[in-house]
Amino acid sequence: MTSPSAGAAPSAPEQSASDRLDPALIRLGVILVIGAIASMLDTTIVSVAIDGLSREFDTDISTIQWASTGYLLALSAVIPLTGWAVERFGARTMWLFSLTAFLGGSALCGAAWSVGSLIAFRVLQGIGGGLITPVMQTILVRAAGPQRIGRIMSIVAVPGHLSPIVGPLVGGAIIDSVSWRWIFYVNVPICAIALLLARRGVPRDTRSDTAARLDVLGLALLSPGLAAVIYGLSQTSRPAGFGAAPVVVSLSLGAVLLAAFAAHALRTRITPVLDLRLFRHRSFTAATLLMFLGGMSVFGAMLLMPLYYQQVRDKSALDAGLLLAPQSIGTIIALTYVGKLTDRIGSRPIVLTGVAIGVAGTLAYTQVQPDTSVWLLSASLLVWGIGIAASMVPIMSAAYQGLEPAAIPRATSAISVIQRLGGSFGTAVLSVILQRQIIRHSDGGQPDPDSLTKAFDTTFWWVLGFTALTLVPALLLPQVKKREPARPTPEPAAAER
Missing domain, CATH: 4.10.860 (DNA Excision Repair, Uvrb; Chain A)
Structure with missing residues (x-):
């Protein structure tokens, strides 16, 4: 009777166990998410505060919007450096650096004395924030392995999608009751805690002494x-x-x-x-196109929705934040199932379903009136949130399929910069469209609720169009995630015979 050799393939139970999310991986994810939550919250907090910042600095929406656009541009500029920096200095070192830079940038934004200084400090803040997400994803993708990407991304995405609930609430409360400066100062203690946890909980990795030369x-x-x-x-x-x-x-x-x-x-x-050579992979190309178009619709809608409630419905910043909560509730509900389904059946059917749901959720906002039912708009936001989860989360799993482990840092950089570029395009284009529509419908005079409503209706049609466009690259995603069956390796004795 021959005993199993050490080279034999693992049994089915062993394979199943290796696919589970072990406590160490979950703990690492929690530590990294605490660090990332500051940058996640920052975007949504500032989006709610745009109207208040416009009044505070006595400037128009197009100008103050550069506080968001400049931040996103800085993210896009620094993210390409992530792959090289991780290879050169190590992921843990870059994680600590990004948190420190974001903390410093937040403190400077809080001390801004003019709209110009605020925009400049937001760019500095974006340099730190731009490194946080891709470094986090690189660490987690390496730790999780290909069979667990869908589930680990779903777990990590839960706090990220909580930020549209918590961010607007925090931002609204600060704008309505405290100085606007605290929408930036609030990041300082979060980053400080994240730095302490990271020093203890993020394992050291081996940096490459032969890292590629910086381009x-x-x-x-x-x-x-x-x-x-x-x-x-x-x-x-x-x-x-x-x-x-x-x-x-x-x-x-x-x-x-x-x-x-x-x-x-x-x-x-x-x-x-x-690295444009990564686009030779069909799945990676489809995923990055989806990230770009998804960034346009998601970041653009995050600009429009609080402005609609504040300018048309005359809601406070805090009320606007509360009215955005259904979006994140829908997203979190969907995330409960999306990760498992992605690992089981692949990304394509889930993303296609999510896009259809997202389009349905946007329709109500293309027909808004000054007195449209808040319940109808909240239900639509809930549906839209479900669509976001089903559209965006599986894309991360699809993007890494077929890539070598050494390509993960570069792939993560490319995905992140393209998503952020989509966000920059979305916020810039939609803010311009909205302002031009306001001028058009108010005939150059002071806009009233009716003219503002027509302007928002038209602009939300553009959001719906951006969302619908994602159907095209979604069709290029793999239909089924294939798993190769385990093949037993011949025992040494048998091989010699």
Whole structure:
């Protein structure tokens, strides 16, 4: 009787056990999420405070919106560095650095004395915040392995999707009862706690002494190219629209720089700052397109919804935050099932279903009136939140399918920058559309509730269009997640015979 060899494949029970989320992995996820929650909260807190900040600094929405757009641009600029930095300095070191940078940026934003200084400090804050999410994802994807990505991403996404509930509530309470400065100061204690936990709970990793050389030329082309495009889009609110000189110059310069980067990235012998060669993988390409379009609709809607409640319904910032809560409730409900289903049947059917649900949830907002039932809008937000969970979470699992472990840091950087770029496009384009629609429907005079409502109706149709467009790349996702059956390895004795 021959005993099983050490090289034999693991049994079914052993394979099942290896697929479970062990306590150590869950504990690591919790520690990382505590650190990420500050940057997650920051976006939603500031979105609710935009109207109040506009009054505080006596400026219009298009100008103060740069406090959000500039932050997102900084995220997009720094995220490509994540893959190289993780390989060069180690994931744990970069995690501690990103938390420290975000803490410092938040403190400076709270001390801002003008709209210009606020925007500048938001860019600095975005540099720290831009590293947090991709570094967290890199650590977790490495720790979880391919068979557990769906479930670990669902668990990690729960606090992230709680932020649209907690963020607007915190932001609304601060704006209504305390100084606006505390919407930034609130990040300081969270980051301090996260730093203490990370020093104890995030394991040290081995940094590479032979890490790829930094693609300085690629960075010099990509970052200003993205900034030029976003700036050009934000300036289309001028009377001449897309024909205005600043718009034409900025968009043309951005297009030239991005085209030059693409040519450089495909020819360079070193690893480019944004590795376009990853797009040879069909699943990765589909996932990144989904991230871009999803970022446009999600970040854009996060701008529009609180503004609608504040400007049309005359709600306070706190009330606007409460009215956004159904979105996150729907998302959290869906996350209970999305991760398990993704690991079992793959991403494609779940994402397609989620897009359809998201479109249905947006329809009510394209028909809003000054007296539309809050219950109807809340129910629609609940449905929209379910669609977000089913659309966005499985994409992370699909993006890593077929990639080598060594490509994970670079893939995470590319996914994150494209999602954030989509968010920048969404907030810039939709804020411009909204402002132009307000001018159009108010005939250049003081807008009333009816003209504001028509402006929001039209702008929400654009959100619905961005959401519906995600159906195209969703069809490119793998239909079923294939698992190769275990193949027993011949025993040494049998092999010798």
